[in-house]
Amino acid sequence: MPRTSRKRSTLANRAIVASAALLLGGGGLVAVNVYASAGEGDSHRSAPRTQNAGQWMSTIDCPDVATQDQLTNVPDAARPEVDRNLALIDSQITEAYKRFADEKARIQRDPGFADNAILNPLKDKRAATLERIALSIGRVAERPQGLEGLAPCTLRAQDGQGQNGGQQGQNGGQQGQNGGQGDGQNGGQDQGQDGGQNGGQDGGQGDGQNGGQDGGQNGGGQAGNGPEASDFVDITTVQPNVKKARTARGGSKGTFSTNCGVNEAGKFNSDNVIVAPGVSNGAHHMHDYVGNQANDAFATDDSLAAGETSCRNQGDKSTYYWPVLRLQNGQDEADANADGGGKEGNVGEIQTPSQVTLTFAGSPKSKVTAMPRFLRIITGDAKAFTNGDANANASWSCTGFEDRQLKDKYPICPEGSQVVRSFTFQSCWDGQNADSANHRTHVAFADQNGRCQNGFKAIPQLKQRVVYDVPPGPGFAVDSFPEQLHKPVTDHGDFINVFDDNLMKKVVNCINGGRKCR
Numbered sequence: 419m420p421r422t423s424r425k426r427s428t429l430a431n432r433a434i435v436a437s438a439a440l441l442l443g444g445g446g447l448v449a450v451n452v453y454a455s456a457g458e459g460d461s462h463r464s465a466p467r468t469q470n471a472g473q474w475m476s477t478i479d480c481p482d483v484a485t486q487d488q489l490t491n492v493p494d495a496a497r498p499e500v501d502r503n504l505a506l507i508d509s510q511i512t513e514a515y516k517r518f519a520d521e522k523a524r525i526q527r528d529p530g531f532a533d534n535a536i537l538n539p540l541k542d543k544r545a546a547t548l549e550r551i552a553l554s555i556g557r558v559a560e561r562p563q564g565l566e567g568l569a570p571c572t573l574r575a576q577d578g579q580g581q582n583g584g585q586q587g588q589n590g591g592q593q594g595q596n597g598g599q600g601d602g603q604n605g606g607q608d609q610g611q612d613g614g615q616n617g618g619q620d621g622g623q624g625d626g627q628n629g630g631q632d633g634g635q636n637g638g639g640q641a642g643n644g645p646e647a648s649d650f651v652d653i654t655t656v657q658p659n660v661k662k663a664r665t666a667r668g669g670s671k672g673t674f675s676t677n678c679g680v681n682e683a684g685k686f687n688s689d690n691v692i693v694a695p696g697v698s699n700g701a702h703h704m705h706d707y708v709g710n711q712a713n714d715a716f717a718t719d720d721s722l723a724a725g726e727t728s729c730r731n732q733g734d735k736s737t738y739y740w741p742v743l744r745l746q747n748g749q750d751e752a753d754a755n756a757d758g759g760g761k762e763g764n765v766g767e768i769q770t771p772s773q774v775t776l777t778f779a780g781s782p783k784s785k786v787t788a789m790p791r792f793l794r795i796i797t798g799d800a801k802a803f804t805n806g807d808a809n810a811n812a813s814w815s816c817t818g819f820e821d822r823q824l825k826d827k828y829p830i831c832p833e834g835s836q837v838v839r840s841f842t843f844q845s846c847w848d849g850q851n852a853d854s855a856n857h858r859t860h861v862a863f864a865d866q867n868g869r870c871q872n873g874f875k876a877i878p879q880l881k882q883r884v885v886y887d888v889p890p891g892p893g894f895a896v897d898s899f900p901e902q903l904h905k906p907v908t909d910h911g912d913f914i915n916v917f918d919d920n921l922m923k924k925v926v927n928c929i930n931g932g933r934k935c936r
Contacts, residue, residue, distance in 0.1 A: 475525060475532070477643075477901045478515050478540075479804045480571035483507055483548065484693070485856055488562035492555060492855035498696065499554040500855075503547050505694035508899065510547070511571070512702050512762060514540040515900040518573070519643060519763075525573075532573055545569040574804070643763040644903030645828065650892040653829040658821040663782045663868055670780025672929040674878065675936050678708040678729040678738060680771040686742065688758020689715035692794045692857055692912055699757040701800075703741050703764050703897030708774055710737035710916055719792045722916050731936075733921035738776060740841065740911045741800075741897040742768045743886055763904075764897040772836060773885040778878035780929040781845060782868035786876045788922045789915045794853045795861050795880070797843045798910030803902045809858070812909035813840045817885065826907040830891060837886045837894070841911035845879035846870035878925055880913055 483489065484504050492500050517536050518525065525532045548565040555562055665671050685707040691714065694700025698715050707713055712725025727735040744751070744766035751768050753759025780786055799809035813823040815838045816831035823840065831837055844861035854860040862874055870876050888894050895904040902908045917925065928935035 474576045475518075475522070475529075475573040476576050477574050477804070477903055478511060478518055478536070478571055479574040479901075480511055480540075480544070481568040482801050482805050483551075483565070483568050485805065485858075486565070486568065488565060489551075490854070490856050490859055493559045495558045496554045497855065500551050501693075501695055502697060503551045503554070505697040505700045507544060507547050508694075508700070508702060510540060510543045512900050514571075515643075519900075537571055537573070540571055541569045544571070643900055644898075645892070645895050645905060646903075647892060649828055649904075649906060650830050651824065651827040653816045653819045653822060653824075653831055653835075656819075656822040656824065656829075660821045660823055665780075665782040666868075668784060669782045669868075670785050670876075670930045671932040672780055673934050674778045674925040674928045675934075676729055676731060676734045676736075676776045676778075677936070678727070678734070678774065678776060680774045681706045681708050681728075682770070683711070683728065684770075685711060685713075686753075686768070687714055688756075688762075689713075690912070691715055691717045692796060692853070692914070701741075702758060702762050702899050703800075704753060704758045704768065705739040705897075705912075706742050706768075706771070707737065707739045708776075710735050710914070713737045713739065713914075722792070722914065725916075727916075731921065733918045735916040735918075737914045737916065738774075738882065738911070740839070740882070740884065741909065743837075743839070743888070743894055743896050744768055745888055745894050747893060758897075763900045766895075769886050769888060769894070771884050772887045773883070775881075775883040775885075777881045777883075778925055778929065779881055780878070781864065781870075781876035783864070784869070784876045785930045786845075786878050786926055787847075788926050789847070789877045789917070790852050791915060791917070791919070791922075792852050793847070793861075793877075793915040794857060795843050795913045795915075796857050796910060797841050797913075798908075800899060800908050800910050801902060802907045803905040807907055810907045810909075811842060811863075812911065813842075814838065814906055814909070815840065824906070826905070828892065828894070828906045833890060835890075837888055839882075839884045839886075839896075839909060841880075841882040841884075841909075843880040843882075843911070843913060845876060846874035847877045849873070849875050878929055882911055 489500070514536050518532070521531065521535065525536075545566060548569055552561050552565050686704045687707075688699045688701050688704050689697070690701040690705070694715065695717075696715055700715055709729050710717075710722050710725045710727055712721050717725075722735065722737065725735060729735070742764075744764065746766040749767050751759060751766065754765060755761065758764065798812040799805055799807075802810040807826065810825055813825050814827065814829050815823050816829050816835040817838055818835050819829075819831070820838060820840075829837060844863050846862040846864055848860050848862075851860040862870070862872075864870055864876070886894075896906070896909050898904045898908050915922075924935065
């Protein structure tokens with residue numbers, strides 16, 4: 419896709435956004451709908467909430483099939499068909515969410531309509547797809563049991579209460595009264611009475627999907643499906659929460675940095691070759707790519723090895739990618755009517771990072787061993803809003819305040835400070851596999867003491883830092899699956915190691931030798 423827009427952060431629009439976006443006082447967050455989004459239609463404004471109305475449903479909540487225990491050891495012979503069907507399940511949720519968004523006002527008046535028109539048809543489609551997954555595995559191995567129980571989905575309410583059976587929001591019960599301390603995960607501050615992960619003050623800050631002021635202004639979410647005002651926090655009100663691990667004797671103190679640019683060429687697609695190989699639009703959101711330029715849904719190890727790279731050191735043909743960040747200013751991007759873009763609620767101008775830093779670090783407890791070529795690692799969880807935060811490893815901060823990291827809030831940075839996304843990847847490897855069926859179990863994070871467990875080996879740990887010069891205030895968001903509502907906790911990064919053997923040997927020697935190399 420050709421690049422049509424760059425970052426547009428002039429002093430003028432900074433002043434407009436800063437004055438319109440929020441007022442901070444007394445520790446509380448007061449926000450208005452900052453932008454009229456290019457992807458937001460009247461269907462998201464049609465039903466103002468009243469005190470007598472029922473709970474406002476914010477999203478569709480489905481069990482994540484790919485993370486289930488039954489699918490941790492998919493046989494290689496069945497994996498291509500399983501991957502295609504897992505991608506189809508994501509498409510089914512996306513289609514159901516579009517119907518949900520279009521009919522939100524009707525669902526508010528008649529919750530039974532959601533069952534008949536959205537949830538039951540979605541259940542039937544998921545059940546059929548789950549049966550195909552079970553059959554494909556059963557042809558070459560023992561058939562997985564219990565997958566059919568993953569077919570039903572629910573609607574999640576604004577306060578985190580599920581419609582059918584009451585699925586609790588991940589942070590339900592965290593009150594955060596008027597700027598009190600946050601949920602402990604980010605060490606930050608939950609502004610307002612947050613009753614659940616969706617947040618928002620009753621009658622004040624807006625419902626779980628349509629952020630902004632709902633009482634009287636009918637403010638819609640920035641992109642029609644989020645984020646909302648309570649997803650942002652003033653970084654200056656967050657207490658420092660970063661602790662640096664000490665490197666013990668026998669640890670590896672060195673680092674290796676690789677410079678692969680900031681995606682100046684504008685390489686984007688909504689594929690995900692790790693999670694959904696061979697499936698176009700498998701991510702349902704756009705990715706930024708640096709490094710390997712051959713990465714798309716159909717890339718193979720061979721095509722990646724033969725691909726061009728944006729990295730200065732041509733021995734690094736690795737691929738590094740993450741969801742794009744958009745400035746939600748009501749302006750269309752080139753993908754406004756495309757898969758992965760506006761069709762899935764991802765709207766606004768894609769922002770080119772001002773800086774991307776890629777550093778491989780050592781282990782505080784041991785030497786590191788070389789990564790295998792074509793090792794695949796995912797950090798963070800694109801579906802953390804509905805899955806929970808167990809795998810939510812990405813964090814947010816601001817330049818000058820990086821001792822304060824947020825996982826489930828976007829930062830509001832003061833004038834002159836830039837937004838920072840940080841991704842820390844798993845640093846322990848099972849010593850055998852370059853990937854696994856759920857793309858997670860072949861790698862792991864070290865324990866709280868910095869040691870690899872269960873026979874895993876320490877490998878160079880990738881740390882990505884992506885910086886953006888965007889206007890201060892709640893006017894930006896990462897791309898997401900539609901039902902994830904652009905929540906900051908869904909941020910994630912992907913990496914495929916395509917270092918040549920000589921360069922990987924240099925990486926290991928630099929780290930184990932305590933040197934800083936480039």
